[in-house]
Amino acid sequence: MRLFPQYLVLSGLVILFGCTAVPQPVPPNNKTDKEEKKEDELKPFPEITKEAEILKGLFNIYKKKEHLYWEIRPEQLTENYLLVSTVEKGVGFNFLLSGVPLDQDVLTLKRVENKIFFFKRNTFFRAQPGTPEHYAVERSFADSLLGIVKIESVNPETQGVLIDIRNLLLSDVSSISELLEKESNYSLNQSASYLSGIKNFPENIELTFRYNYSTKKAGYNQAVPDAKSLELGVHYSFSRLALGSERFYPRPADPRVGYFTVSCKDFSNPDPRTPYRHAIRRWSLEKADPQAELSAPKKPIVFWIDKATPYEYREAVKNGVLMWNKAFEQAGFKNALEVRVQPANADWDAADVRYNVILWITSHEVPFLGYGPSRTNPLTGEILDADILVEGDAFKRLGRFYKYFIESSLTGEMTPNRSLDVVPPGSGSGPDRFSCAFSQILDGEVGLALMSMMAN
Numbered sequence: 001m002r003l004f005p006q007y008l009v010l011s012g013l014v015i016l017f018g019c020t021a022v023p024q025p026v027p028p029n030n031k032t033d034k035e036e037k038k039e040d041e042l043k044p045f046p047e048i049t050k051e052a053e054i055l056k057g058l059f060n061i062y063k064k065k066e067h068l069y070w071e072i073r074p075e076q077l078t079e080n081y082l083l084v085s086t087v088e089k090g091v092g093f094n095f096l097l098s099g100v101p102l103d104q105d106v107l108t109l110k111r112v113e114n115k116i117f118f119f120k121r122n123t124f125f126r127a128q129p130g131t132p133e134h135y136a137v138e139r140s141f142a143d144s145l146l147g148i149v150k151i152e153s154v155n156p157e158t159q160g161v162l163i164d165i166r167n168l169l170l171s172d173v174s175s176i177s178e179l180l181e182k183e184s185n186y187s188l189n190q191s192a193s194y195l196s197g198i199k200n201f202p203e204n205i206e207l208t209f210r211y212n213y214s215t216k217k218a219g220y221n222q223a224v225p226d227a228k229s230l231e232l233g234v235h236y237s238f239s240r241l242a243l244g245s246e247r248f249y250p251r252p253a254d255p256r257v258g259y260f261t262v263s264c265k266d267f268s269n270p271d272p273r274t275p276y277r278h279a280i281r282r283w284s285l286e287k288a289d290p291q292a293e294l295s296a297p298k299k300p301i302v303f304w305i306d307k308a309t310p311y312e313y314r315e316a317v318k319n320g321v322l323m324w325n326k327a328f329e330q331a332g333f334k335n336a337l338e339v340r341v342q343p344a345n346a347d348w349d350a351a352d353v354r355y356n357v358i359l360w361i362t363s364h365e366v367p368f369l370g371y372g373p374s375r376t377n378p379l380t381g382e383i384l385d386a387d388i389l390v391e392g393d394a395f396k397r398l399g400r401f402y403k404y405f406i407e408s409s410l411t412g413e414m415t416p417n418r419s420l421d422v423v424p425p426g427s428g429s430g431p432d433r434f435s436c437a438f439s440q441i442l443d444g445e446v447g448l449a450l451m452s453m454m455a456n
Contacts, residue, residue, distance in 0.1 A: 057200030089233025204239035235351030279381035
């Protein structure tokens with residue numbers, strides 16, 4: 001009887017191995033050998049790149065008609081890249097406003113036969129390279145597939161592979177359709193979407209795409225002239241992850257002080273209290289004079305005032321930013337922040353990851369007064385780019401409120417009772433003909449009553 005359990009185990013293993021040995025039916029291959037061979041053949045490099053516009057930079061780019069070829073050299077397949085996507089042209093609702101960040105992903109590229117796989121790296125679970133835990137983490141946690149692109153040719157001089165990236169970036173890589181589903185189930189019309197701008201630099205590629213979305217279940221939407229379709233712009237910054245200071249070191253966050261952080265679960269962390277690590281999100285600043293107690297930085301943090309900012313607000317915006325220099329002086333830096341105004345004829349976009357911009361935006365339904373997103377290296381916490389979104393209409397409403405209630409009461413010239421909106425509701429054409437300002441008037445009366453009580 002003692003042998004019975006062993007017999008069951010042995011019998012089970014025999015059955016399992018027998019199951020694996022049973023040959024499985026092979027699905028029929030409808031393609032001929034010639035057709036399969038033709039699909040695997042790579043076209044000659046000179047033939048594909050003939051008459052193409054060449055943009056040299058991080059990856060050499062060959063722009064030809066509707067094609068957008070990237071040449072990726074063999075050594076570039078071993079590096080990490082950062083893909084940052086930002087709304088470039090908003091739609092005025094659902095938080096899809098110009099300057100709002102969409103995604104930030106660490107990417108790796110892998111060649112599999114005649115295809116390039118774009119993987120989103122799993123950066124949350126980590127272990128120190130060279131440790132046994134590192135091998136366990138590598139085989140225990142999965143990356144996510146962003147997309148697959150077919151290799152079209154190989155450069156015989158550099159051995160770089162040529163891929164057409166256009167269709168991948170014309171797909172819904174930032175999952176915008178999910179945000180638009182709340183508004184009449186919009187879906188991407190890929191054939192009506194297009195590349196609107198591209199620049200190539202040694203460390204990064206900047207691209208702007210315009211996406212057209214359409215729906216057959218259009219309701220009324222005040223933010224667009226025809227609710228059946230809308231066009232949205234997305235700016236992509238594709239850069240080597242080493243973008244920024246090579247001497248930057250992560251600084252552990254202290255739970256007693258408030259910081260924005262990047263976090264990970266480090267399986268080789270010797271701390272017995274927790275396996276988690278938290279690094280501060282911070283700028284990379286180095287003193288021009290390391291020996292000086294107070295020194296200017298080698299490279300200051302430069303913020304640009306968006307060219308769309310009204311002239312009467314620019315000086316106040318500049319002074320507000322420069323006030324933060326007092327805080328940086330406590331860390332030993334003099335004039336760490338600089339402020340410049342974006343020229344009216346600037347050839348760069350505010351969504352470009354190389355520029356920190358105070359962006360003046362407008363929306364139909366004001367979702368916030370201000371918003372300060374930043375993009376960081378998720379492996380170190382280094383801030384690579386920061387944009388401050390200022391909701392212009394909200395500020396103008398505050399100005400109108402001040403003039404209507406405060407200024408008029410001080411001068412004794414009371415404004416006739418009316419909505420705080422510039423355009424009276426129900427007049428003219430467009431969205432305002434459906435609006436009702438009664439709640440806004442009540443809002444103002446409540447605010448006036450509150451100020452009266454505070455004054456008394």
